[in-house]
Amino acid sequence: MLTFIGLGLYDERSITLEGRDVLRAADRVYAEFYTSTLVGTTIDDLESYHDIEIEVRDRAGVEQRPEDILAAAESEDVAFLTAGDTMISTTHVDLRLRAHERGIETRLIHGVTAQTATSALTGLQNYRFGKATTLPFPYAHGADGLPASVTETIDHNRSDGLHTVVYLDIKAERDEFMTADVGAELLAEAYPDLVGVVVARAGSPDPLVEAGTMTELATRAFGDPLHLLVVPGECHLLEADALVELAGADREMLDIA
Numbered sequence: 001m002l003t004f005i006g007l008g009l010y011d012e013r014s015i016t017l018e019g020r021d022v023l024r025a026a027d028r029v030y031a032e033f034y035t036s037t038l039v040g041t042t043i044d045d046l047e048s049y050h051d052i053e054i055e056v057r058d059r060a061g062v063e064q065r066p067e068d069i070l071a072a073a074e075s076e077d078v079a080f081l082t083a084g085d086t087m088i089s090t091t092h093v094d095l096r097l098r099a100h101e102r103g104i105e106t107r108l109i110h111g112v113t114a115q116t117a118t119s120a121l122t123g124l125q126n127y128r129f130g131k132a133t134t135l136p137f138p139y140a141h142g143a144d145g146l147p148a149s150v151t152e153t154i155d156h157n158r159s160d161g162l163h164t165v166v167y168l169d170i171k172a173e174r175d176e177f178m179t180a181d182v183g184a185e186l187l188a189e190a191y192p193d194l195v196g197v198v199v200a201r202a203g204s205p206d207p208l209v210e211a212g213t214m215t216e217l218a219t220r221a222f223g224d225p226l227h228l229l230v231v232p233g234e235c236h237l238l239e240a241d242a243l244v245e246l247a248g249a250d251r252e253m254l255d256i257a
Contacts, residue, residue: 002073002099004086006111009203011040012049019109029054031081035089073104085113117202123242130162136169161234177225184217195253197230211249
């Protein structure tokens with residue numbers, strides 16, 4: 001069997017009890033942390049806490065060379081770990097489909113995601129979020145200004161009154177994480193007066209939620225990663241109350257239904 005396990009958002013304890021039990025009983029454990037990572041722990045701490053050994057794979061080792069993972073799962077119970085929830089990346093769907101092609105049974109054990117945590121921390125209703133987007137480092141996309149994938153997503157969601165989660169680029173192999181002030185500075189080029197909400201360290205003991213215009217947020221510091229930005233769309237009165245109370249938003253700057 002090949003079991004995909006989401007580790008949650010922050011450290012070695014963020015996993016569900018079900019995930020913990022299956023992880024500790026696995027014959028072999030693989031993990032990837034290039035799509036996201038647990039900033040509150042290390043591989044050594046994960047291994048020590050769960051009394052396991054983990055083989056960490058890079059992108060090529062999952063997407064292009066998964067043969068040994070699949071071969072092991074044909075005769076052993078194999079766990080494949082990711083931060084957050086296990087099927088957020090289509091890479092993992094591809095791995096699951098490859099397993100099915102070989103007759104390998106698969107199972108999913110979900111973890112908390114940044115999307116659901118963001119809704120909870122900000123008070124914005126989860127069903128009122130539109131398509132999410134990722135803001136890359138400028139050197140990573142090579143174009144001048146904001147990528148069209150970012151601006152089009154924000155603009156389309158706003159036209160429909162929907163909120164937008166803007167994930168900030170992660171280069172785990174370089175230990176490089178875009179911070180919310182950098183993200184806001186990039187977004188301020190096109191949206192200087194647009195209200196944004198920073199969510200930092202979701203899932204940790206000290207999460208931060210702070211609102212302001214992109215220009216304002218670009219001048220602030222938000223502490224350790226991971227960070228993301230939310231662009232609120234049209235807010236219900238309760239959502240507006242939550243942003244004012246929980247994030248320090250200026251009610252007059254919000255688009256209230």
